[in-house]
Amino acid sequence: MKLGLVLAGGGIRGIAHAGVIKALEENNIKIDAIGGTSSGSMIAVLYAIGYTPDEILKLFKKFAKTIVKLNGNVIRKELKNFLFKHKLVSQGINSGEFIEKIFDDVAALKNITNINQLKMPIVMPSVDIHSSKKYIFTSVYENEKNYISDIEIGKAVRASSSFPIIYEPMKYKDKMFLDGGILDNIPINEVKKLGAHRIIAVKFDSDRVDKESNAIDIVMKVADIMGSQIAEENLQNADYVIEVPTDGTGIMDVGKIDYCFESGYKTTIKQIEKIRTIIR
Numbered sequence: 001m002k003l004g005l006v007l008a009g010g011g012i013r014g015i016a017h018a019g020v021i022k023a024l025e026e027n028n029i030k031i032d033a034i035g036g037t038s039s040g041s042m043i044a045v046l047y048a049i050g051y052t053p054d055e056i057l058k059l060f061k062k063f064a065k066t067i068v069k070l071n072g073n074v075i076r077k078e079l080k081n082f083l084f085k086h087k088l089v090s091q092g093i094n095s096g097e098f099i100e101k102i103f104d105d106v107a108a109l110k111n112i113t114n115i116n117q118l119k120m121p122i123v124m125p126s127v128d129i130h131s132s133k134k135y136i137f138t139s140v141y142e143n144e145k146n147y148i149s150d151i152e153i154g155k156a157v158r159a160s161s162s163f164p165i166i167y168e169p170m171k172y173k174d175k176m177f178l179d180g181g182i183l184d185n186i187p188i189n190e191v192k193k194l195g196a197h198r199i200i201a202v203k204f205d206s207d208r209v210d211k212e213s214n215a216i217d218i219v220m221k222v223a224d225i226m227g228s229q230i231a232e233e234n235l236q237n238a239d240y241v242i243e244v245p246t247d248g249t250g251i252m253d254v255g256k257i258d259y260c261f262e263s264g265y266k267t268t269i270k271q272i273e274k275i276r277t278i279i280r
Helices: 011-026 039-049 053-068 072-084 097-108 153-161 188-192 215-235 254-270 272-279
Strands: 003-007 033-036 092-094 122-128 133-138 165-167 170-172 175-179 198-204 240-244
Touching: 003 011, 003 039, 003 188, 011 039, 011 053, 011 198, 011 240, 011 254, 033 039, 033 188, 039 053, 039 097, 039 122, 039 153, 053 097, 053 254, 097 153, 122 153, 122 188, 133 153, 153 170, 153 175, 188 198, 188 215, 198 215, 198 272, 240 254, 240 272, 254 272
Parallel strands: 003 033, 003 198, 033 122, 092 165, 198 240
Antiparallel strands: 122 133, 122 175, 170 175
């Protein structure tokens, strides 16, 4: 019996996935295939490369501020042009090139360059804005329509994580890729295609919006609403769903990295016997 683990996107909250994996490993629950979108793709690929959950936590702490850093001058320019010229100067506040470099570098430390070098079957969705179609970066399929296996690790993660407005679309050949969460934030069906007989999906409690919320929080809530129906339909195909509470953690709230990791770990530990029953 092969077990597939599916990790939803969610910004900084994504580090909770590493806590989930740690709890599963400590209880000898082996993951045979993995998939993730956006920050879920980051954790999925780091695990597939060979990093332990604790090492993933350290990497997240080291690079999180760089990944979520927003250029204030660019934001002001964007707003000024939007208000007075009714247009946006760029397609995103950040290019996302640093995400590509970070993941290429951490993969190189394990002597890995390309996604097709990964031994663990993996899938990471993205969306081509030219065609409005979903594409899957994977270590398994080759020369199949809408599946890409011959691509560098950094480019694949960047494409799956290029959240609209925050990051520019990633140009790759004749494609312009944006965050896979637009069409498939919880790629359960794609992990099933990898040969998984049982699926554990990990999601987060819904984003809250109140008077303290900023523009990015509101954008995230809108994206959550837009993708909720697709996500709920996909979740019906999971054998078990772990919903990790994150106490209103924002997409860029780097101060809650430890909290989210622990929340993923503790939530999974509490449900470990139920998980064992489901995946038998």
